Structures are given as C-alpha cells and as structure tokens.
Amino acid sequence: MYQVWFRNLRVWLKHVRASLIGNLGQPFLFLLAMGYGLGRSVPEIEGLTYLQFIAPGLVASSVMYGAAFEATYGSYTRLSTQGTFEAILMTPVSIVELALGEILWGATKGLIGGVIMLATLPLFGVIPSIWSITLIPVLFAEGIIFSALGLVMTAVATNYDFFNYFTSLVITPLFLFSGIFFSLKAISSPLREALYLLPLSNVVELSRMFCYGTFHGNIGPELLNVAAFTLISSAAAVFLLKKRLIQ
Amino acid sequence: MTVSGASEPPGGQPVLQIRGLRKDFGQRRVLEGLDMRLYQGQCLALLGPNGAGKTTTIRIVLGLVVATGGEISVFGKPLPKNLKRVKYRIGVVPQMDNLDPDLSVLENLLIYARYFRIRQKAARERAMELLSFFALHNRKDEIIQNLSGGQRRRLLLARALINRPKLLILDEPTIGLDPQARILIWERLEHLRKKGTTMLLTSHYMEEVARLATRVIIIDNGRAIARGRPDEMVDRLLGAEVMEFSGPAERLDRLEEALKGCNVTAERVRNRLYVYIKDGCRQLDEAASDFSVVVKRPATLEDLFLKLTGRKLRET
Numbered sequence: 001m002y003q004v005w006f007r008n009l010r011v012w013l014k015h016v017r018a019s020l021i022g023n024l025g026q027p028f029l030f031l032l033a034m035g036y037g038l039g040r041s042v043p044e045i046e047g048l049t050y051l052q053f054i055a056p057g058l059v060a061s062s063v064m065y066g067a068a069f070e071a072t073y074g075s076y077t078r079l080s081t082q083g084t085f086e087a088i089l090m091t092p093v094s095i096v097e098l099a100l101g102e103i104l105w106g107a108t109k110g111l112i113g114g115v116i117m118l119a120t121l122p123l124f125g126v127i128p129s130i131w132s133i134t135l136i137p138v139l140f141a142e143g144i145i146f147s148a149l150g151l152v153m154t155a156v157a158t159n160y161d162f163f164n165y166f167t168s169l170v171i172t173p174l175f176l177f178s179g180i181f182f183s184l185k186a187i188s189s190p191l192r193e194a195l196y197l198l199p200l201s202n203v204v205e206l207s208r209m210f211c212y213g214t215f216h217g218n219i220g221p222e223l224l225n226v227a228a229f230t231l232i233s234s235a236a237a238v239f240l241l242k243k244r245l246i247q
Numbered sequence: 248m249t250v251s252g253a254s255e256p257p258g259g260q261p262v263l264q265i266r267g268l269r270k271d272f273g274q275r276r277v278l279e280g281l282d283m284r285l286y287q288g289q290c291l292a293l294l295g296p297n298g299a300g301k302t303t304t305i306r307i308v309l310g311l312v313v314a315t316g317g318e319i320s321v322f323g324k325p326l327p328k329n330l331k332r333v334k335y336r337i338g339v340v341p342q343m344d345n346l347d348p349d350l351s352v353l354e355n356l357l358i359y360a361r362y363f364r365i366r367q368k369a370a371r372e373r374a375m376e377l378l379s380f381f382a383l384h385n386r387k388d389e390i391i392q393n394l395s396g397g398q399r400r401r402l403l404l405a406r407a408l409i410n411r412p413k414l415l416i417l418d419e420p421t422i423g424l425d426p427q428a429r430i431l432i433w434e435r436l437e438h439l440r441k442k443g444t445t446m447l448l449t450s451h452y453m454e455e456v457a458r459l460a461t462r463v464i465i466i467d468n469g470r471a472i473a474r475g476r477p478d479e480m481v482d483r484l485l486g487a488e489v490m491e492f493s494g495p496a497e498r499l500d501r502l503e504e505a506l507k508g509c510n511v512t513a514e515r516v517r518n519r520l521y522v523y524i525k526d527g528c529r530q531l532d533e534a535a536s537d538f539s540v541v542v543k544r545p546a547t548l549e550d551l552f553l554k555l556t557g558r559k560l561r562e563t
Contacts, residue, residue: 003358003362006358007347007358007361010354011347011350082345082347082348082349083341083343083345086345087341087345087347087359088362089310090309090311090334090341091359091362091410092334092335092363092364246310246311246312247272247313
C-alpha cells in the first residue's frame with residue numbers, strides 16, 4: 001500500500017509546480033473574486049466577514065478537487081493507457097493494497113493543496129486559529145472520501161469523458177451547495193437537513209469552526225458523517241476496482 | 248485428439264503444477280482441463296493459436312484472473328491461498344509493454360523493487376547489474392518514451408529479474424522485435440536458463456521455442472493437444488521431413504491415392520499437398536519427378552503446430 005503511494009509521490013514530485021498551480025488556482029481565484037470582490041457588498045454572516053466566511057470552505061473545496069481529480073484522471077491513466085496497475089499487480093502488491101494506496105495518494109494530494117491554502121490565508125487577511133492544526137485530519141478524511149469516490153468512477157469508466165458526469169453531477173454541485181458561499185443554516189427544513197447529509201457540507205462546517213476556533217454545539221454528528229462517508233466510499237472503491245481488474 | 252508423449256518427470260517437486268484448470272468467461276469457455284508441470288531449471292513453452300488460453304493460464308497463475316476450476320500450486324504451495332508469498336519469487340515479462348512512462352529507466356527498476364520490498368541499496372546494485380546485462384547502462388536516466396522497442400523489451404526483462412525470481416514467466420517476450428533485438432534477448436534468456444532459472448514461455452515464434460524451450464505443450468481450445476521435447480516431438484508426431492507439392496487438383500488427388508500404402512501423413516490445403524514423411528516411400532519419389540514444383544525440407548515445429556491446430560485463421 002505504502003509502495004503504491006510512494007510511486008505516485010515520486011512521479012508527482014517531478015512536476016510539482018504545474019500540479020500545484022492546477023490544483024490551487026481555482027480556489028484562490030474564488031477567494032479573490034468572491035471574497036474581495038463580492039464580499040464588499042455582502043454583510044457579515046455568522047459574525048464573519050464574507051471573505052472570512054468563505055475562506056475555510058474554499059480550503060475544504062481545494063482538498064475535494066485535488067483528491068477527486070487525482071483519483072479520476074490520474075488513476076484512470078494508470079489503469080488504462082499506462083497499464084501501471086497491471087504492472088503492479090504482477091508483483092506481491094495485492095489489489096486491495098493497490099486500491100488503498102491510490103486512495104491514500106489522492107487524499108494526500110488533496111491535503112497538500114488544502115494545507116498550502118490554509119497556510120496562505122493570512123496573506124488575504126484571514127488569520128486561522130491554532131485549532132486549524134486539528135483540521136488536518138478532518139481534511140485528510142475528506143481527501144479519502146473524494147479520492148475514493150473518484151476511484152469508484154475510475155473503476156467503472158470506459159473513457160475520460162465519463163468523468164464529466166462526476167464533475168458536473170457530483171463535484172460542482174457539492175462545491176456550490178455545501179455551504180461554502182452561503183450559510184446552510186438560513187435554508188428552511190427539510191432542504192437544510194438534506195444538504196447536511198452531503199459529505200462536503202459537514203467538512204465545510206467543521207473547517208469554519210476549527211479555522212476560527214469557535215465551536216457552537218456538538219460536532220459529533222459532523223464527525224460521524226465524515227467518518228461514515230470515509231469508510232463507505234473506500235469500501236466501494238476497493239470492491240469496484242477489484243471487480244474491474246480481477247476477472 | 249489424444250495427448251501423447253508426456254515423458255517421465257525429472258523428479259523433485261514441480262516449480263509449477265497445474266491440474267484440470269478451467270476458466271469460463273461468461274458463456275465462453277477458454278480453458279477446459281489444462282494440466283502441466285514445470286520442473287526446476289526447465290523452460291516450458293506454451294504454443295497455441297491466439298485465443299487458445301495461454302495468456303489466460305498465465306493470468307490465473309498471477310491471480311489476475313480467477314479460475315473456474317482446477318488446482319494450481321507454485322513452489323509446492325497451493326494458489327490462490329499463497330499468492331502473495333509466491334509472487335515474491337516470480338518475475339513476469341508481460342505481452343503488453345507496461346513500463347512506467349512517468350519514470351526513467353533506472354527509476355522503473357527501483358520503484359518496481361519496492362513492490363517486492365527490496366531495500367533501496369540492494370535494489371540499486373541489482374538494477375545496475377541488470378542494466379549492464381541487458382546493455383542498457385548508458386540509458387539509465389532516459390525517459391521511457393525515448394527507448395526503442397527492443398530497449399523497452401530488454402528493460403521489461405530487467406524489471407522481471409529485479410527480485411531474482413525462481414520462476415520467470417515470459418508472455419511473448421520478443422513480440423514485435425527485429426531479428427537483432429530478438430537474438431540478443433534469446434542469448435540473455437539462454438544464459439539465464441543455463442544458470443538454472445525456471446521459465447514458462449508463450450510464443451508464436453517457433454524458432455524461439457525451438458531455441459529456448461526444454462519442453463513444449465501445444466494448446467488449442469483450452470486443452471493440451473500435444474507435449475514433448477521440441478527436438479523429438481516433431482519426429483514422433485509428424486515425421487522427420489516434409490514435401491510440399493503444388494499443382495492441378497487431379498494430379499494431387501492421384502498422388503494422395505498413391506500414397507495410401509506409405510507411412511506418411513498427407514494434408515491437402517487448396518492446391519497444395521503437404522506430405523510428412525516418417526519412413527521412405529517409393530511412390531513419393533516417383534511422384535516427385537512428375538511435379539515441376541516440389542519442396543523437400545526437414546519438418547519443423549511450425550509444421551507440427553499447423554498440422555495440429557489447423558491452417559485456418561483464428562478469431563474471424
């Protein structure tokens with residue numbers, strides 16, 4: 001499992017700059033356009049300026065994008081055109097180790113983007129609290145969720161175009177409706193409850209709390225939701241990749 | 248057709264033993280009851296038309312395909328139970344090039360060594376040794392895209408040997424190579440075999456099989472249809488020589504009739520008659536003078552292969 005992770009790290013380090021710009025470009029541009037631009041004409045939300053309000057959610061979104069893209073376009077390239085998975089499976093590395101290694105790598109890549117973004121927030125005048133350090137495991141769990149969901153897509157994909165479904169129907173809606181840009185608390189029930197079932201909403205909520213060290217209420221349900229999604233998505237990814245690769 | 252000529256085993260525990268191997272892909276039956284034994288130091292070649300089940304057999308041994316039935320053991324350990332353990336001592340050259348294009352030549356070997364949990368220092372030494380063995384040491388930092396077909400194949404071989412395998416599986420190891428590249432690989436493989444590496448080989452090049460294999464199994468439709476040593480099975484199953492006659496149908500008909508009393512096997516393919524000769528035959532020599540175009544040559548493994556598996560194109 002570790003060997004698979006290491007192989008991907010080794011390759012990533014070869015073109016780390018292009019990769020980081022690709023992953024971090026979008027959340028930073030959103031932070032600028034929405035936070036600075038739109039933020040001027042938006043009143044405070046939950047006691048935060050608009051820029052402060054959206055910053056932690058954008059950190060979470062950069063983890064999601066990084067992990068999901070790696071586990072789709074990246075993993076699918078290794079599965080199909082490069083035959084990397086097949087080459088690895090000829091060695092003592094098992095299919096379960098391969099799948100878990102890929103999931104962990106996608107999560108790592110997502111996390112690297114998220115942490116860099118978190119660390120640069122002071123440049124935008126957003127000062128994260130010391131609690132932000134405890135956010136790292138949460139973001140890693142989030143990375144596992146989206147990396148595993150991406151790998152599920154990879155396991156059933158027949159070509160790259162297939163991932164358009166994933167991006168348009170899963171990733172983009174989650175980005176827009178998980179409470180990054182507006183408070184889900186303002187939405188009326190039962191839509192609010194439905195949105196809180198989504199994995200990213202819980203991470204966004206947790207990110208905001210950990211980022212500013214302001215905890216309101218019990219965070220147990222959010223953590224439980226993230227943990228459940230982590231396990232279920234990983235199990236699905238392992239199962240489907242095995243089905244795809246072992247005939 | 249019956250399986251014949253399975254000569255006595257050289258003793259000891261087989262490196263690879265397969266019994267009654269079956270595989271169905273949905274409705275399609277790919278293997279039906281394949282048996283084979285491969286002993287230490289042997290090179291066993293699986294010959295068969297495309298779709299005969301050779302690659303499927305290899306993929307089952309590697310755990311990439313799950314068998315429908317039958318038993319496999321490697322180094323005396325039953326699969327798939329001991330798959331992981333056993334794979335530490337297996338090296339594979341796949342039919343399809345799956346070198347890692349994201350890595351350099353040397354990195355391909357070093358990263359692959361990690362999958363076998365080989366320490367990096369030992370891996371580096373082994374990798375350099377293999378790169379010079381396969382004449383790739385000047386290319387160690389090259390990216391894979393810049394390698395020629397022959398260099399890629401040599402690197403695949405080097406990669407397969409990184410873990411000092413006790414069993415080397417070669418699935419068409421020289422496919423698509425020019426004769427020079429092929430001969431270089433043969434020389435290296437012969438060297439390994441003489442040093443005692445056990446090999447399982449599939450190939451469509453009869454010359455490759457004749458040169459490398461100590462045992463041959465001809466497979467068709469998922470079954471072994473002939474076995475033996477490459478140097479004796481042609482004689483035993485076909486005859487030492489073959490004569491090819493071509494001419495008008497009536498004359499070939501007459502010749503075929505005249506050969507009835509001889510110890511020969513005749514095969515008619517359109518306007519050609521192949522006669523495989525076990526013993527001398529007077530009629531044949533007389534007939535030869537009647538035909539303007541007659542080829543007489545030693546029978547080869549390819550003749551045997553074509554005789555047993557038919558001359559029709561497969562997978563139409």
